[in-house]
Amino acid sequence: MTLSSLGPKTNFPKFGSIAVLGRTNAGKSSLINAFVGEKVSIVSNHPQTTRRKTLGILTRASVQIAFCDTPGFHPKRNKLDGRMEEEILESLEGVDGALYLIDASDPNSKEDANFLSSVQCLRKIPLSFVFNKIDLLEENQLSKIKEHYKGKEFSCANFFVSVTEKRGLGEVLNHIIKWLPFGDFGYDPDIFTSSSEREIVEEIIREGILNQCYHEVPHSVAVVVSDFVERENGKTWIRAEIYLERESQKKILIGSSGSMIKQLGTNARKQLNHLLGRDIFLELWVKVRLKWRNQENWISRLVFKKP
Numbered sequence: 187m188t189l190s191s192l193g194p195k196t197n198f199p200k201f202g203s204i205a206v207l208g209r210t211n212a213g214k215s216s217l218i219n220a221f222v223g224e225k226v227s228i229v230s231n232h233p234q235t236t237r238r239k240t241l242g243i244l245t246r247a248s249v250q251i252a253f254c255d256t257p258g259f260h261p262k263r264n265k266l267d268g269r270m271e272e273e274i275l276e277s278l279e280g281v282d283g284a285l286y287l288i289d290a291s292d293p294n295s296k297e298d299a300n301f302l303s304s305v306q307c308l309r310k311i312p313l314s315f316v317f318n319k320i321d322l323l324e325e326n327q328l329s330k331i332k333e334h335y336k337g338k339e340f341s342c343a344n345f346f347v348s349v350t351e352k353r354g355l356g357e358v359l360n361h362i363i364k365w366l367p368f369g370d371f372g373y374d375p376d377i378f379t380s381s382s383e384r385e386i387v388e389e390i391i392r393e394g395i396l397n398q399c400y401h402e403v404p405h406s407v408a409v410v411v412s413d414f415v416e417r418e419n420g421k422t423w424i425r426a427e428i429y430l431e432r433e434s435q436k437k438i439l440i441g442s443s444g445s446m447i448k449q450l451g452t453n454a455r456k457q458l459n460h461l462l463g464r465d466i467f468l469e470l471w472v473k474v475r476l477k478w479r480n481q482e483n484w485i486s487r488l489v490f491k492k493p
Contacts, residue, residue: 198248199250199369201370201371202367203280204281204362204365205254205277205278206253206284208259208289209258210233211233211258212288212289213319216318217287217316220355221242222242223378224242227240228396230393232404233258234405237489239274241253241380243373244378249366254281265480269490281311282367283312284308285358286308289319290322290323314358314361317345318348320348328346332344345361384414387424387454388426391426391454392409394453395428399438406431406435407429407430408428408488410429410487410491420465421464422465422467426468427473428471430473431474431478435474447472451468454468455468475488
């Protein structure tokens with residue numbers, strides 16, 4: 187799939203925003219990263235990897251699409267889950283269409299139907315179902331899914347893709363380009379995300395923790411960049427604070443003689459050197475804030491960056 191192959195060229199620019207929705211671990215972030223061709227959102231096998239809406243911006247000659255990555259919906263267990271649900275609904279305000287992503291290897295039509303029926307605004311905008319991970323299915327399994335979703339309550343186009351193998355993505359893009367209104371681009375054509383450099387740093391560090399740690403640590407982690415200083419020698423000095431909910435989690439993350447936190451810093455710095463295009467000095471501090479996921483003020487400060 188190449189940008190030059192997407193959709194017919196138009197004499198006038200088209201710009202619009204598309205929300206990408208679905209249950210946790212359906213592959214929403216991976217889909218947007220594949221569309222844009224850059225690392226817009228972090229990816230892990232843990233649920234709740236995406237906590238707040240993030241824009242990935244795809245620009246070709248006459249078309250610009252702002253994809254809104256959203257948290258995956260799931261049962262609410264704490265106040266953070268409630269705030270993430272609000273993020274999903276807010277992401278639908280003013281969009282020109284929505285893609286609803288379904289893990290074809292683990293479909294749950296009842297859970298998906300409950301969510302879709304509860305979001306009334308989805309009936310007012312163009313909507314398509316995108317079934318991801320078809321590379322994990324046999325042909326007869328895929329045929330059953332296609333038959334099951336045919337003629338459901340939401341009558342819309344269905345697409346079957348494999349983000350991993352980049353199969354079927356061009357068809358989805360060509361389809362949603364038709365939804366976009368004519369109008370000037372909303373973003374500089376040279377950027378691929380609305381995230382600030384601080385936000386990129388925080389997410390890369392959190393991704394490293396999600397992929398290095400297991401069980402209790404990933405769900406309880408939040409990262410805040412407290413200092414971001416451009417040095418005269420061209421290097422950038424960054425101090426980041428990692429928040430957890432228990433001392434036992436802090437010990438796990440630091441590791442024996444600091445081995446885990448050192449590896450985390452090394453891996454994050456390598457990625458950031460590439461993403462930010464300059465040398466990074468990264469300093470990590472681990473702190474404990476008991477039950478922060480049930481405290482509105484700390485949720486605002488640690489996740490949504492509001493005072």
